[in-house]
Amino acid sequence: MYRLMSSIAVVIAIGAGLVITYVRYKVPERPRFDLDKWWGIGSKPKEEDTSIRIFSVDFNDTMIHDLKQRIRNRRPLTRPLEGIQSEYGMNTLYLEKILEYWVDKYDFKGRAALLNRYPHYKTRIQGLDIHFMRVKPDARGLKVLPLLMLHGWPSSSKEFDKVIPMLTTPKDGYDFVYEVIAADLPGFGFSEGTNKPGLNPVQMGIMLKNLMKRLGHEKFYIQAGDWGSQCASHMATLFPEDILGYHTNMPMSSRPISSFKLLLGSFFPNLAVDPKYVSRVYPLKKLFSYLIRESGYFHIQSTKPDTVGVALTDSPVGLAAYVIEKMAICSNRDQLNTPHGGIENLNLDDVLDTITIVWANNCIVTSSRIYAEGFQQPEVVLVQEIPTPVPTAAINFKYEVIYQPDWILKDKFPNLVRSTTVDVGGHFAGLQTPQMLADDVYAAGAAFLAFHNKSRR
Incomplete structure (x- = not known):
């Protein structure tokens, strides 16, 4: 009885605190930003280059030869401990097989040609x-x-190469089709990084809004995951008049009220979450244990990305181990007891495309800096606290890093017009479950159009 009364008291206290916080908390006004801030080298010139240039992916012979030499000249790798598969990280016996494939069987020229089946471009945005x-x-x-x-x-935008033809091909039952612009975030893939501090996801969102304007799209839709979903969420917050709909495979509300709700729900998990999906959130101890176990890289890259970047820039073997281990755990976290650790849920050539692009463009440091720039920066936190009226659609794959039920997502996205939860897939939806992602984006498009039609009545 004492334990029951104590639990009730805790719930009442949390509930009271939640109510008080909600009543007292005032949503910040939308901040104004310099929409033309210069991120290029030096100062902003009087006249900017606004040309759109054709680009072609090229894994050149010099890069390929150097990469293979570095892999062949690697030092002996330390074997896993007895009885350990991937619990301590990348299984080096399994890694050896991947390295052999990368050197002897991965078709560098063929994979570049496969990417080049789509039109590629570059344009200079804010330097x-x-x-x-x-x-x-x-x-x-x-x-x-x-x-x-x-x-x-x-x-990089390579993540969408399987999805693009599915979205740009008319689909039965829909009176629309998509024009796809798949962009590399600044400092990622084939996009240039900055030499100036402060390029966080809010600022990246502004740049990408300017990219769409450059392409003639004043109003448009967005699909995004991971850090892309942060950029997209900030765009939807800052430019709700221009974003017609936002679809995400990593839906998340970072508002303070959402954290309170997450804690409160732990006392009534079957009421807070559909009983089929309770285990994705509760008990919180299990969730937090998983996040702590797998977020070491997040802390490193949020504080000292340049240091780990030295090793990853110099060694393709180290880069492969680091990236593969992260992609694996986010594709199936229940397979740490296997040598592959989850990476076999993705096609190996797709994985090596991703790593080769990072290596060829020497962008592991410039891409990793997004953690330092985006984590707990004041302007990022401010924009996260503001709800957006943009109609939003979410799909929750089984092994996505975070799962939030709709009643929490609506703190940030009050017009959540579609929400889907599935029992397959993971973080890299475009690579792992492209058809399922494309089908949901189509269904979301119909929901967005219905929302706007209703709003105009």
Whole structure:
């Protein structure tokens, strides 16, 4: 009885604190930012280059030869402990097999040609060369919805190469089709990084908004995951008049009220979350144990990205181990007891495409800095606290890093017009479950159009 009364008292105290906080908390006003802030080298010139240039992916012979030499000349790797598979990180016996494949069987030229089946471009936005793919559909008799697609770390627009044809091909039952603009975030993939501090996801969102404006799209839709979803969420917050709909495979509200709700729900988990998905959130001890176990890299990259970047820049073997281990755990966290640790849920060539792009462009440091720039920076925290009226759709894959139920997501996205939870897939949806992602983006597009039609009545 004492334990029951104590629990009730705790719930009442938390509930009271939640109510008081909610009543007292005033949502900040939308801040104003310099929409033309210069991120290029030196100071802003009087006249900017606004040209859009054709670009081609090229894994050149010099890079390939150097990469293979570095892999072949690696020092002997330390074997896993007895009885350990991937619990301590990358299984080096398994890594050896991947390295052999990378050197002897991975088709560098063929994989570059596969990426080049889409039109690639670069244009200078606020001083930085931004790379993107732009694929227009055959849209006879159909509405064309412009869709900006944004990836996260350690990825690039390559993450969407399987999804693009699915979205740019008309689909039965829909009176629209998508024009896809898949961009590399600044400092990622083939996009240029900055030499100035402060390029956080808010500022990246502004740059990508300017990219779409450069391409003639004043209003558009967004699909995004990981850090791309942070950029997209900030765009939806700062430019709700211009973002027509936002679809995300990593939906998350970072508002203070959401943290209170998460804690409160731990006392009534079957009421807070659909009983089928309770284990994705509760008990919190299990969730936090997982996050602590797997977020060491997050802390390193949020504090000292340049230090670990030295090793990853110098060694393709180290880079492969580091990136593969992260991609593996986010694809299936229940497979640490296997040598592959979860990476076999993704196609190996797709994984090596991702790593080769990072290596060829020497962008592991410039991409990793997003953690230091984006974590707990005042302007990022401020924008996170503001709800956005933009119609939003979410799909929750089984092994996504974070799962939040709709009643928490609506703190940030009150117009959550569609929410789907599935029992497969993981963090890299475009690579692992492309058809499921594309189907949901189509369904979301219909929901967005219905929302706007209703709003106009």
